[in-house]
Amino acid sequence: MKEPRVCVQIDGIHGNAYASEALLPSAGVFQIMCPEGTAGGRVDGRVLILNPVSGSQSHVDTVVELGTEHDFDVRKTEKRGDAKRFARDAAPDAGLIAAGGGDGTVNKVVNGIAAANELETTTVAVVPAGTGNNFATNIGIQGINHAFRVIEEGRRRWIDLGTANDQIFVNSCVGGITAEASSKTESESKANLGVLAYVKSMLATMGSFDSLPLQVETASGSNGNRSQAWDGRAMFVLIGNCRRFTGARTAQANVEDGLLEVTIVEDAAAMNLLSDAALQRLLGRDSNYVVRRRAPSLVIESNRDAITYSLDGEILEAHSLRLETVPRTLQIAVGENYQSDPDTGIF
Numbered sequence: 001m002k003e004p005r006v007c008v009q010i011d012g013i014h015g016n017a018y019a020s021e022a023l024l025p026s027a028g029v030f031q032i033m034c035p036e037g038t039a040g041g042r043v044d045g046r047v048l049i050l051n052p053v054s055g056s057q058s059h060v061d062t063v064v065e066l067g068t069e070h071d072f073d074v075r076k077t078e079k080r081g082d083a084k085r086f087a088r089d090a091a092p093d094a095g096l097i098a099a100g101g102g103d104g105t106v107n108k109v110v111n112g113i114a115a116a117n118e119l120e121t122t123t124v125a126v127v128p129a130g131t132g133n134n135f136a137t138n139i140g141i142q143g144i145n146h147a148f149r150v151i152e153e154g155r156r157r158w159i160d161l162g163t164a165n166d167q168i169f170v171n172s173c174v175g176g177i178t179a180e181a182s183s184k185t186e187s188e189s190k191a192n193l194g195v196l197a198y199v200k201s202m203l204a205t206m207g208s209f210d211s212l213p214l215q216v217e218t219a220s221g222s223n224g225n226r227s228q229a230w231d232g233r234a235m236f237v238l239i240g241n242c243r244r245f246t247g248a249r250t251a252q253a254n255v256e257d258g259l260l261e262v263t264i265v266e267d268a269a270a271m272n273l274l275s276d277a278a279l280q281r282l283l284g285r286d287s288n289y290v291v292r293r294r295a296p297s298l299v300i301e302s303n304r305d306a307i308t309y310s311l312d313g314e315i316l317e318a319h320s321l322r323l324e325t326v327p328r329t330l331q332i333a334v335g336e337n338y339q340s341d342p343d344t345g346i347f
């Protein structure tokens with residue numbers, strides 16, 4: 001719950017402010033304006049930040065209607081950048097902020113709350129209205145109607161966040177898949193193949209892929225893993241916070257263990273990767289081309305040009321990338337089937 005707030009009038013200007021001693025000496029006329037019973041102002045305000053252009057865009061009316069019914073102040077984004085700004089501005093007053101959109105919208109909302117320094121006091125809910133909705137699936141949210149049931153009745157869990165240089169990611173960070181491939185990937189393919197859809201569209205666009213000369217150093221962790229270095233040419237490097245990279249479209253990782261799932265796909269230029277089956281084998285357990293690690297932090301250095309990374313679908317260019325987990329930092333509404341450890345079935 002947010003700190004108690006009071007509404008004040010200072011020399012005729014009305015507004016909300018924390019009651020602080022620093023404010024009082026310069027306050028001039030100081031008058032409590034709160035009506036009875038609302039001494040906390042919008043202590044537990046609900047804001048829904050809705051991306052109207054995510055996914056098939058057919059969700060807008062339903063989300064606005066349900067959001068309003070469930071007492072959300074619904075704010076539709078109008079351009080890129082709005083989701084983060086809206087979340088940053090709303091976080092000081094809102095106890096619950098819902099992100100209506102895909103993984104990219106969740107990313108922006110969480111980055112906005114972090115920019116306002118309000119992660120500790122703001123719960124996040126996800127109303128899945130994107131294309132892949134991979135993060136929503138991983139936390140047990142099955143659709144728009146289900147999301148609102150979870151908001152009212154569901155459990156809250158504190159989950160880890162990932163950081164890549166100074167930016168937060170919630171679900172995953174993928175390197176080596178270019179911005180061009182991201183924008184050319186069709187929604188249908190993305191919904192069926194997940195991250196492999198980007199691989200496919202990139203191979204189709206370029207015919208081949210110039211692999212990345214990389215050094216990856218993973219730190220030792222509380223899981224007993226030692227610090228390890230990898231040096232070579234990679235097709236992709238995939239870092240999951242809430243996501244594991246397998247041949248399956250979605251695979252939830254433990255997002256409460258303070259560890260990142262690192263998957264390096266080694267240069268496999270000789271393979272014919274254009275069929276879906278070949279792509280799925282590429283990330284399968286028996287693949288010869290995959291190096292897997294689990295670590296609380298890692299550093300990826302390019303031995304050549306800057307690399308294009310996708311943080312939950314949002315693009316970041318970096319020559320050197322430091323990734324870390326911030327354990328149990330975000331409180332999130334999860335579905336009834338969500339299990340923190342998908343391998344042991346622990347709830």
Ligand SMILES: Nc1ncnc2c1ncn2[C@@H]1O[C@H](COP(=O)(O)OP(=O)(O)OP(=O)(O)O)[C@@H](O)[C@H]1O
Binds near residue numbers: 054082083313
């Ligand atoms: N009104 C808007 N106009 C244009 N772009 C927007 C608008 N609102 C948000 N965006 C952009 O949309 C992107 C987020 O899309 P999002 O990831 O939510 O959907 P998606 O790609 O369909 O779903 P998923 O990531 O689950 O596959 C962000 O880059 C954000 O800046």
